[in-house]
Amino acid sequence: MERKTKELIRELEERLEALVIAIPKEIAAHKFYLDLANSSQHEGARKMFLELADQEFGHKQSLEKVVKEIQNEIAELKAGMK
Amino acid sequence: MKIGEFNIHFHSISAHFTNALYPVAVLFLILFKIFHHDSFRSTYYYLILLALISTPITFMAGLIEWKQKYKGARVKIFIRKYTGGVILMGAGSIIAVWNYISPEIIKESGLLSFIFILLNFAIILLVAYLGYLGGKLVFGGTH
Numbered sequence: 001m002e003r004k005t006k007e008l009i010r011e012l013e014e015r016l017e018a019l020v021i022a023i024p025k026e027i028a029a030h031k032f033y034l035d036l037a038n039s040s041q042h043e044g045a046r047k048m049f050l051e052l053a054d055q056e057f058g059h060k061q062s063l064e065k066v067v068k069e070i071q072n073e074i075a076e077l078k079a080g081m082k
Numbered sequence: 083m084k085i086g087e088f089n090i091h092f093h094s095i096s097a098h099f100t101n102a103l104y105p106v107a108v109l110f111l112i113l114f115k116i117f118h119h120d121s122f123r124s125t126y127y128y129l130i131l132l133a134l135i136s137t138p139i140t141f142m143a144g145l146i147e148w149k150q151k152y153k154g155a156r157v158k159i160f161i162r163k164y165t166g167g168v169i170l171m172g173a174g175s176i177i178a179v180w181n182y183i184s185p186e187i188i189k190e191s192g193l194l195s196f197i198f199i200l201l202n203f204a205i206i207l208l209v210a211y212l213g214y215l216g217g218k219l220v221f222g223g224t225h
Binding site: 017020 | 151155157219
């Protein structure tokens, strides 16, 4: 039982690592599209870049939500092992 | 690292200095072993000293980036990078002090000399591993 829990914790930690690495990339993408929107002269292009920036921001928020969920799950599993 | 409006990747920049100095130092160690020119030995020693100076700068820059960019997340990749950085500073200090106290260690061919050279090559492997982890952070990867 404990072995299974440890394996699960390791798997969750791997997922957490991937998410933690991904979040700054979403922030960078968000900023990238925002900069493009700000420098666009064409109204249609500006709107498109703002939409893309919003999407990237949404990805970031989703990832942060999952990170918190996984962190809580790991904490619960570790507490259960004590 | 954010300086005003600019986002400067100071850890990546400084890591390139450290990552270059150690392998080149070891290259001069090998050259000394082959050709026995004292200039190669001196170059090796000074390069190790420079690497020793640059390592804590890179380490600190990495810590700042970890705090700022990754919000200090305690996941394995950062723990490995941190541990590797500490080992690198320790191993680098050992070979620098060892070489200072006993400069003949490079010339000799006994067990201690073998350990000294092994430690130098171990540092190269460690620097490569730290570079691999850094690449994983920048370019992604699952393993």
